[in-house]
Amino acid sequence: MNGNLVETLIGAVVLAVAVFFLGFAYNKTGFGNSGGSGYELQARFNRADGLVVGGDVRMSGIKVGTITHQSLDPKTYAAIVTFSVDSRYKIPEDSAVKVASEGLLGGNYLSVEPGGSDVMLKAGEEVKYTQGSVNLMDLIGQAIFSASGAANGKKGQDGDAPELSPLPSK
Structure with a gap:
């Protein structure tokens, strides 16, 4: 027992x-x-890579909201991201929202950079100033290409493409 x-x-x-x-x-x-304690805003981005529904919305590094929905505008092909912000935090209408990275191996989140306006965004409004995500692989490729071009001394005048030399005549 x-x-x-x-x-x-x-x-x-x-x-x-x-x-x-x-x-x-x-x-x-x-x-x-998540139930009713905040208000929703929208933002349009040219790229929204790495954002996920349920991801963080941060201001000054502090979580103030959550990404609630993502869609694609069929006319402009812009990514529309809907996010909720805790009702304790009011966002000025001239604020900027950008897709920020947590690090090389981390995910992405929305970063809100508050503006200086006295007029605050209301529920359902769209943030005017946005910056989409940056493709890290493209940046690495550009850095490697520009470094190899500079090392060979074959950069063109505009710095974009290597200079072509004529073939020797026979």
Whole structure:
């Protein structure tokens, strides 16, 4: 009988710890805060690589909201990102939103850079000033190409393409 009591107590402790961690994860992810405590805004980007629904919206490095929806404008082919902002934070109408990277291996998030206007954005409005994501592989390719061109001394006058030399005549 003592063995069953010990096993039951250990099982109860394991269940209590599991419930504690579930509650902690629920609060930490903001899952419980998503219902109605904020307002939605939209932003258009030429590129929205790396953004995911549920991703962070940050201001000064602090999470102030969540990405709620992404779509593609069929006429302009711009990426439309809808995000919610905690109602405690008011965003000036001349603010800028950009796709920022957490690092080389990290994901992307929306970074809000507040403007100086006294007029605040209202729910459903669109942020006018945006900056899309930067393709890291393109940047690395450009850096390698420009470094190899400079090392060979064969850059053209405009710096874009290597200079072509004429073939020797026979």
